[in-house]
Amino acid sequence: MLKIMIVEDDLDLLHGLRFLLQGYNCKICPISDADEILNTAALLQPELILLDIKLEHGNGLDICTELKSSYLKDIPVYIMSGLPDAEDKSYQAGADLFLAKPFDSEFLLSKIKLLDKSASD
Numbered sequence: 001m002l003k004i005m006i007v008e009d010d011l012d013l014l015h016g017l018r019f020l021l022q023g024y025n026c027k028i029c030p031i032s033d034a035d036e037i038l039n040t041a042a043l044l045q046p047e048l049i050l051l052d053i054k055l056e057h058g059n060g061l062d063i064c065t066e067l068k069s070s071y072l073k074d075i076p077v078y079i080m081s082g083l084p085d086a087e088d089k090s091y092q093a094g095a096d097l098f099l100a101k102p103f104d105s106e107f108l109l110s111k112i113k114l115l116d117k118s119a120s121d
Helices: 011-023 034-044 060-068 086-092 105-120
Strands: 003-007 027-031 048-052 077-081 097-100
Touching: 003 011, 003 034, 011 027, 011 105, 027 034, 034 048, 034 060, 048 060, 060 077, 060 086, 077 086, 086 097, 097 105
Parallel strands: 003 027, 003 048, 048 077, 077 097
Antiparallel strands: none
């Protein structure tokens, strides 16, 4: 069972992702407050972080850069955004994958299945 942190302040999307991923038998830790991300990631050691760029109290790009420059750097970070030019900025910040909103849930699940297989190897 993969542990996935979802960092999203759009509660409808957060709940939708939670429902989708719990159906895939993932353990979900939803977070809407950017201030909690680093501490929560350090405590939970998730196998994946789904991270929105535009957060009420933070910037997902800055958070991704912090994560990737810390001892948590090996945790895959998938950045989600509907902003134009966000893809290049996401990869520059260290993202492992960029998901343009709205994204296809089957595409996301296929990427998570790859992580799940590598975690069980």
